[in-house]
Amino acid sequence: MPFKVQIDKCPVCDKAVYANEARLCASEKFHKYCFKCSMCAKMLDSTTVANHGVILYCKQCHGKKHGPKGYGFGGGAGALSMDQGERHGNVESEMGNKPTEVHVGAATACVKPEDGGCPRCGKRVYDAEKVIGAGWGWHKNCFRCKPCNKSLDSTTCTDKDGELYCKSCYAKQFGPHGKI
Incomplete structure (x- = not known):
């Protein structure tokens, strides 16, 4: 009687996967080079993979x-970003409460925040110089408290109506007031 061998097929490329090249996820076997993110194409391993069915x-x-x-969801700084995933077909995450204009004095090349502009100066913010706060990408030099001009970071930043404040200035302007 002949012996029949079961050969698994990769869900990504639908070709045979042999034991020496198999990567296992969700009870499916993948080729080493098919074991990558379906959105950004980053190569994955057992610590970086997340699956949705057989989609990696x-x-x-x-x-x-x-x-x-x-705002505030995403499981840490790695999941929070200004990238909404439109280039990958993800339009469900589009937020509808973004400001529509940036009012900048005499700036000639204003770029709206939703088009990649800094809310403070109106100039384009590139990924290498981007700091994220109040739902927008800012230049590091523009990421400052409006009243006192103190440089901010994620632990000292508070926002109100699209403007940035340090915790001290925010408490002075918007905190409770009265007699003790």
Whole structure:
């Protein structure tokens, strides 16, 4: 009686996967080079993979595509970003409460925040210089408290109506007032 061998097929490329090249996820076997994020194409391993059925994602892209939407969600700084995933077909995460204009004095090349502009100076913010706060990308030099001009970071930043404040200035302007 002949012996029949079961050969698994990769869900990505539908070709045979042999034991020496198999990567296992969700009870499926993948080729080493097919074991990558379906959105950003980053190569994955057992610590960085997140799956949705047999579709593989890195943890950041999985959070963008299938995680909770809105400010404050995403499981850490890796999942929070200004990238909404439009280039990958993800339009569900689009937030509708963004400001529509940036009012900048005499700036000639204003770029709206939703088009990649800094809310403070109106100039384009590139990824290498981007600091994220109040739902927008800012230049590091523009990421300062409005009243006192103190440089901010994620632990000292508070926002109100699209403007940035240090915790001290925010408490002075918007905190409770009265007699003790």
